Amino acid sequence: MNGPAKTISTAMWQRQLGIPGFGPEAQQALAGAHALILGMGGVGCPAALYLAAAGLGAMTLVDGDLVEASNLNRQILYGGADVGRPKVEAAAEALKRINTAIELETHHFYTGDTETERLVARAGIVVDCFDGNRHRLSVNRACIKHGKAAAHSYVQNFSGYVIFSPGGGGCLGCLVDESFPEQGDNPVMGVAPGQAGVIAAALVISHLTGIGGISQSRQIFFDLAFMEWNNRPIAREPLCPACGRGELP
Amino acid sequence: MRITLRYYGSISSLTKKISEHITIPDSFTLQDLIDHLTARYGHKFKDLCFIRPLYSDRPYCNANLNSRDINDKKSYPGGLNTALKSGDTVSFGVISGAA
Numbered sequence: 001m002n003g004p005a006k007t008i009s010t011a012m013w014q015r016q017l018g019i020p021g022f023g024p025e026a027q028q029a030l031a032g033a034h035a036l037i038l039g040m041g042g043v044g045c046p047a048a049l050y051l052a053a054a055g056l057g058a059m060t061l062v063d064g065d066l067v068e069a070s071n072l073n074r075q076i077l078y079g080g081a082d083v084g085r086p087k088v089e090a091a092a093e094a095l096k097r098i099n100t101a102i103e104l105e106t107h108h109f110y111t112g113d114t115e116t117e118r119l120v121a122r123a124g125i126v127v128d129c130f131d132g133n134r135h136r137l138s139v140n141r142a143c144i145k146h147g148k149a150a151a152h153s154y155v156q157n158f159s160g161y162v163i164f165s166p167g168g169g170g171c172l173g174c175l176v177d178e179s180f181p182e183q184g185d186n187p188v189m190g191v192a193p194g195q196a197g198v199i200a201a202a203l204v205i206s207h208l209t210g211i212g213g214i215s216q217s218r219q220i221f222f223d224l225a226f227m228e229w230n231n232r233p234i235a236r237e238p239l240c241p242a243c244g245r246g247e248l249p
Numbered sequence: 250m251r252i253t254l255r256y257y258g259s260i261s262s263l264t265k266k267i268s269e270h271i272t273i274p275d276s277f278t279l280q281d282l283i284d285h286l287t288a289r290y291g292h293k294f295k296d297l298c299f300i301r302p303l304y305s306d307r308p309y310c311n312a313n314l315n316s317r318d319i320n321d322k323k324s325y326p327g328g329l330n331t332a333l334k335s336g337d338t339v340s341f342g343v344i345s346g347a348a
Contacts, residue, residue, distance in 0.1 A: 156346035157261055179300075180345060228340075
């Protein structure tokens with residue numbers, strides 16, 4: 001799906017159109033863009049919300065889960081009345097309330113590697129909010145193969161990482177593999193995935209519009225308990241199976 | 250001397266803390282600190298400090314000293330042999346967590 005170029009409502013985006021360097025061309029670039037949001041949890045919700053509010057033209061939302069009460073401390077597109085509903089359905093309603101012009105496609109299922117690659121190939125840019133390194137690394141391989149910029153995220157407690165690969169430098173596979181430890185039901189304060197989602201949305205906006213922007217892959221870390229941040233380049237790992245000499249499976 | 254430690258991701262799951270202050274001997278290096286914390290929290294602590302993708306043979310430590318990457322040779326030419334100072338903050342973190 002290619003995001004349609006739409007007539008811009010300048011009233012809705014008046015405040016951002018005043019940003020130096022961000023004019024109607026940048027707004028049009030957002031209106032013509034299509035983002036794939038993989039996972040509509042704590043990171044996917046704020047990322048999608050800010051992209052919709054910024055005027056993104058189209059999004060594909062993917063999540064096989066139903067809204068649970070335990071999601072509500074951080075998955076900010078949902079309320080108590082949404083418990084039991086498919087996340088993508090509730091999210092699409094909320095996003096449409098914010099931006100009535102946005103074109104949304106929803107998939108209420110868990111994607112396997114083949115389906116993930118098919119969706120990545122159709123998207124303009126990818127926000128990977130999946131749990132589990134097996135899934136994230138599958139998304140990473142598909143993004144490298146199809147030349148798509150991607151933001152991957154990890155959050156726990158008050159902190160998190162966003163790994164952004166716009167096509168230059170290393171990638172997620174240069175930093176982690178499936179041997180890295182994981183645990184289900186990580187403890188997390190809602191502000192941490194909120195921050196990761198905002199960072200991911202900002203990276204998408206800057207990448208699509210060329211305002212600011214990061215041309216080389218970066219690992220962005222934040223700690224909201226002690227207000228510490230860092231942002232460092234990702235060195236390419238020569239034997240990375242996605243972007244290095246390793247073989248793609 | 251007193252230093253501050255911060256733990257992120259899977260390392261915080263192991264230590265069951267996100268931060269603590271400890272007292273260490275004046276002569277401690279970062280390697281001495283990792284050995285000290287490994288004695289306290291078990292060998293998994295050291296494993297997580299040095300975890301890298303299995304196909305990577307680059308030496309790497311998942312630690313920052315005063316918010317700077319300990320692997321950055323410009324900031325820390327001594328790497329793990331860098332001497333710690335009173336008031337330092339050492340952060341240990343592994344890329345991990347949900348989304």
